Amino acid sequence: MIRAVLLALLLAGPAAAQVPEPDGYRGEPYRAPVPATLQGATVIDGAQAVRLHAEGVPFLDVLPRKTRPEGLPEGTIWREPLHETIPGAVWLWDTGYDRLAPAEQARLERGLAEASKGDPAAPVVIFCRSDCWMSWNAARRAVALGYTAIHWFPGGIEGWQAAGGASLVKATPVVP
Template sequence: MKRFAAALCLLALPALAGVPEPDGFRGAPYRAEVPATVMGQPGLSSDEARALHSAGVSFIDVLPREARPEGLPDDRMWREKPHLSIPGSVWLPNTGYEALPEADAAYLRDGLERVTGGDAGAAVVIFCKKDCWMSWNAAKRAIGWGFSGVKWFPGGTDAWQDLGGHLEEVPPAPR
């Protein structure tokens, strides 16, 4: 009976471990359950993110920019919805995809350089929405580039609002 119970426990281990970190970057679908860690570092809880925000740590939002609807005639006006994010954050849209064109990778690197003042060890929080692989991808890239102060907030704007935090309109950072 003890062996049977031990075997059941071993079978349950993968389910308890959650989503494993992939070797590379994650592609579509981007909205799906994420791992608890990025490059072995645990993601921030909502309370940890709030404390870092209160301490003045820079926050980087990597949620993509809304694209003009496909098939919309050129003579039809289209207005992008305002992007709402954690107050004071820097929005680096389109920098969390699995594969980044060099221009978007440079945009992310330059944005990280700006917010850290060139100090790769400075704390910075990368986020988007809950269960969004884009922030995971961007955090993994940043850590791989040597930004050792990167923290990942997997709950993003959704968890921020769950804490009672408000969101504000944020424009994309200049390229």
């Protein structure tokens, strides 16, 4: 029963809560209900994401990358956790925070330019996890950069799976 309710919520698309769009970018906590809108972008649900994917629209994953914890004793083996994503998505890690360092801003700009082939009117889908402000922040930045066909997918990888999208694949982070 609980699983059916959760699946129904994911398939419903954007969060049902009436969360207003903030004036700026949203910080912690990033995993929280998100607005149902993003001014200047098209908000899509899982079925629309699957359709756009089938049409060849580029997908950009902005989930953060886990880095080696500081202070690990010398000789400690650390393996970066596996991050799975939508097939063909470009992983622009760490580009969804409320404040971006110059390297992350450049990664986002470069990723958008490559995904759109330099055409700010080309469609691009931006996502991360369900109810995650990082994708909202990154999509808002894309709109602010002049991209006019941004599709924000607030359901993220969970919404993709719930909509019957192709199996997730191992993500490879873009080179800084």
